Amino acid sequence: MNFILKAWRQKNGNDKGMFVAYSAHDISPDASFLEMLDVLNDELVKKGEEPIAFDHDCREGICGSCGLMINGRAHGPQRGIATCELRMRSFKDGSSIVVEPWRAAAFPVIKDLVVDRSSFDRIMEAGGFISVKTGGSPDANAIPIPKSISEEAMDAAACIGCGACVAACKNSSAMLFVGAKVSHLALLPQGRSERTERVEHMIAQMDEEGFGGCSNTYACEAECPKEISVVHIARLNREYLRAKLV
Amino acid sequence: MNKKTNLLNSSVGRKFLMGATGLFLCSFLVIHLSGNLLLFKNDGGIAFDAYSEFMATNLLIRTIEIGLFAGFLAHIIFGAWLWLDNRRARPQRYEINKASDSSTLASRTTFLTGSIVFIFLVVHLNTFFVPTRILGIELSMYDLVVEAFKNPVYDAFYVIAIALLGYHLRHGFQSAFQTFGIRGQKYLMLVNIVALIFWLIIPIGYISMPLYFLWAHLSGVN
Numbered sequence: 001m002n003f004i005l006k007a008w009r010q011k012n013g014n015d016k017g018m019f020v021a022y023s024a025h026d027i028s029p030d031a032s033f034l035e036m037l038d039v040l041n042d043e044l045v046k047k048g049e050e051p052i053a054f055d056h057d058c059r060e061g062i063c064g065s066c067g068l069m070i071n072g073r074a075h076g077p078q079r080g081i082a083t084c085e086l087r088m089r090s091f092k093d094g095s096s097i098v099v100e101p102w103r104a105a106a107f108p109v110i111k112d113l114v115v116d117r118s119s120f121d122r123i124m125e126a127g128g129f130i131s132v133k134t135g136g137s138p139d140a141n142a143i144p145i146p147k148s149i150s151e152e153a154m155d156a157a158a159c160i161g162c163g164a165c166v167a168a169c170k171n172s173s174a175m176l177f178v179g180a181k182v183s184h185l186a187l188l189p190q191g192r193s194e195r196t197e198r199v200e201h202m203i204a205q206m207d208e209e210g211f212g213g214c215s216n217t218y219a220c221e222a223e224c225p226k227e228i229s230v231v232h233i234a235r236l237n238r239e240y241l242r243a244k245l246v
Numbered sequence: 247m248n249k250k251t252n253l254l255n256s257s258v259g260r261k262f263l264m265g266a267t268g269l270f271l272c273s274f275l276v277i278h279l280s281g282n283l284l285l286f287k288n289d290g291g292i293a294f295d296a297y298s299e300f301m302a303t304n305l306l307i308r309t310i311e312i313g314l315f316a317g318f319l320a321h322i323i324f325g326a327w328l329w330l331d332n333r334r335a336r337p338q339r340y341e342i343n344k345a346s347d348s349s350t351l352a353s354r355t356t357f358l359t360g361s362i363v364f365i366f367l368v369v370h371l372n373t374f375f376v377p378t379r380i381l382g383i384e385l386s387m388y389d390l391v392v393e394a395f396k397n398p399v400y401d402a403f404y405v406i407a408i409a410l411l412g413y414h415l416r417h418g419f420q421s422a423f424q425t426f427g428i429r430g431q432k433y434l435m436l437v438n439i440v441a442l443i444f445w446l447i448i449p450i451g452y453i454s455m456p457l458y459f460l461w462a463h464l465s466g467v468n
Contacts, residue, residue, distance in 0.1 A: 213260065222347070233424065
């Protein structure tokens with residue numbers, strides 16, 4: 001397959017950046033989007049040009065490193081997958097594809113398609129953990145947790161922190177990310193004891209990082225590669241109001 | 247590390263205020279409409295004028311009216327504030343953004359629809375509230391309504407603005423419950439049914455007024 005790729009090129013954070021058109025030849029329909037970029041980059045290197053920088057690691061949809069805005073959709077046109085899981089057969093042969101980095105004040109561009117997502121790390125540092133004393137390992141099932149609760153906590157824990165929710169949101173809001181983290185821990189007895197401080201600190205950090213507010217458009221849920229539900233945003237709101245008002 | 251902020255300094259807190267004032271203003275829509283239905287009583291405006299007189303002079307109503315103005319102001323100011331904050335969060339736009347694939351138009355345009363409703367509110371107050379309550383001109387509210395609605399351009403603006411208010415509430419009403427954290431299968435259904443009253447039935451009620459009086463004027467009833 002052949003494609004015309006319109007990719008965002010930006011030398012560094014201070015560079016203005018611009019789109020550059022490339023043609024990608026002889027791409028296997030089974031190639032992932034990242035493999036297509038690899039093929040294109042090989043060609044660029046052979047020609048002595050700077051390859052297109054993009055984030056990637058596991059390439060099996062579990063690490064959350066990759067993330068591109070492809071033809072106006074976070075992680076491309078398919079639902080429930082990360083960019084690395086997107087296959088080139090999802091595109092029409094000969095079509096042109098526009099690739100952009102995540103756009104958010106809280107995710108500044110480092111180079112080309114790579115953005116700095118350390119704002120997510122700082123939100124996690126603010127409260128996305130439980131304080132435990134290390135020691136002998138506790139008995140399994142010492143704390144009974146109903147199946148439905150553990151399932152819902154696991155659904156929230158599926159968040160890989162890729163930032164697609166921020167990228168898809170018109171406000172660049174991180175509410176689905178923070179909602180998933182707060183919800184995951186608030187549902188489980190191990191996380192419940194610190195729920196008040198956690199939600200207050202994480203929301204304060206989220207605001208400080210410059211993420212926008214939630215308009216309940218639910219674009220985040222639609223674009224999340226792990227299909228995390230906005231039910232977790234409702235729980236985040238509830239947790240926050242409880243912390244502030246109760 | 248102390249990262250605690252007070253409620254209204256946080257984005258979630260401001261959204262909570264938007265939801266609370268929004269629902270309060272929704273309650274006003276019900277009361278305003280139910281009272282104004284007296285316009286349709288075929289008595290030359292006697293009942294409606296009596297009702298207007300009551301609303302203008304009753305101490306309890308006038309006190310609640312202060313709260314109503316505060317509600318409007320808070321909803322408008324915080325709405326504009328959030329909109330500015332949200333714009334700042336994305337300084338650089340996408341070249342291509344297929345937002346319609348992942349969200350509804352109503353949910354993305356509440357600031358725009360709200361702004362038009364705000365313009366409507368100013369015009370509306372200027373027509374009915376300012377002459378009677380502020381300038382204190384002694385006139386029949388019913389005559390004022392009949393006179394204002396004779397103008398088809400004015401009526402068209404009314405119809406469009408109210409329709410946009412309905413569109414605003416199509417997203418806004420149910421959105422408030424999400425912001426309060428009230429979401430679950432049993433609530434979702436109930437909220438969506440009540441939402442239908444607010445974004446469809448009440449706007450139709452309001453729209454019927456200019457249309458009725460325009461029809462009455464054109465057909466020579468009034």
